[in-house]
Amino acid sequence: MTAARSAIAAMVVLALLAALAFRLFPGSPRAEGALLLPKDRQVVALGAEIYADNCASCHGDDLKGQPNWQDPGADGLMPAPPHDETGHTWHHPDEILFAITKYGVAKAANLKDYTSAMPVYEDILTDEEIIAALSWIKAQWPAEIRERHDVMNAQYRALEKEAYN
Numbered sequence: 629m630t631a632a633r634s635a636i637a638a639m640v641v642l643a644l645l646a647a648l649a650f651r652l653f654p655g656s657p658r659a660e661g662a663l664l665l666p667k668d669r670q671v672v673a674l675g676a677e678i679y680a681d682n683c684a685s686c687h688g689d690d691l692k693g694q695p696n697w698q699d700p701g702a703d704g705l706m707p708a709p710p711h712d713e714t715g716h717t718w719h720h721p722d723e724i725l726f727a728i729t730k731y732g733v734a735k736a737a738n739l740k741d742y743t744s745a746m747p748v749y750e751d752i753l754t755d756e757e758i759i760a761a762l763s764w765i766k767a768q769w770p771a772e773i774r775e776r777h778d779v780m781n782a783q784y785r786a787l788e789k790e791a792y793n
Contacts, residue, residue: 662781663722664759666767666774675764678757682749687711691768705745711765713773721784722762729758 665671680689686708687693693710701707711717717725727736732748734740749758766774 662778663726664763664766666763666769668763671760671763672767674757675760675762675767678753678761679764682747682753683711683761686745691715691765703745705743708746711768713769717765718769718773718777719780721781723784725762726755726758729753729762730755 679687687710688708691710691712693715694707697707697709697715699707709715709717720728724736728746730736730748730750730753732746732750733744734742735748753761766777769777
């Protein structure tokens with residue numbers, strides 16, 4: 629299988645997992661189709677603590693990630709990417725970010741031979757803690773990036789709804 633086909637297959641699997649994650653929180657007070665709560669001060673405050681304790685050691689206190697994050701390191705693993713506006717985090721819908729954090733990249737994307745340095749948080753953090761950490765990350769983005777992410781989430785939600793109807 630070519631790298632392009634593997635990437636496409638991974639995105640399809642991530643989309644399906646994202647749909648599952650979205651259904652875990654159907655009644656939560658969020659913007660239309662959103663899983664994250666970057667405007668909720670309590671959630672964001674909790675998320676800051678969760679991020680500091682579980683994510684900052686690799687992704688940085690400043691969300692800048694590790695150097696040369698787009699190229700495998702000497703160990704063959706991908707370095708931690710930035711979660712600020714310079715990275716690709718905001719290019720993914722909430723549910724995909726949730727699935728990657730909870731289940732890990734390999735499981736979320738059904739990549740059998742993929743090894744990642746990122747821990748799997750399924751048995752470490754609750755779903756609410758994962759959402760809080762991701763909400764804190766989103767709250768740090770410039771307003772324009774948050775708005776673009778919201779639009780992308782709405783488009784993703786519309787595609788999901790269309791696919792299930």
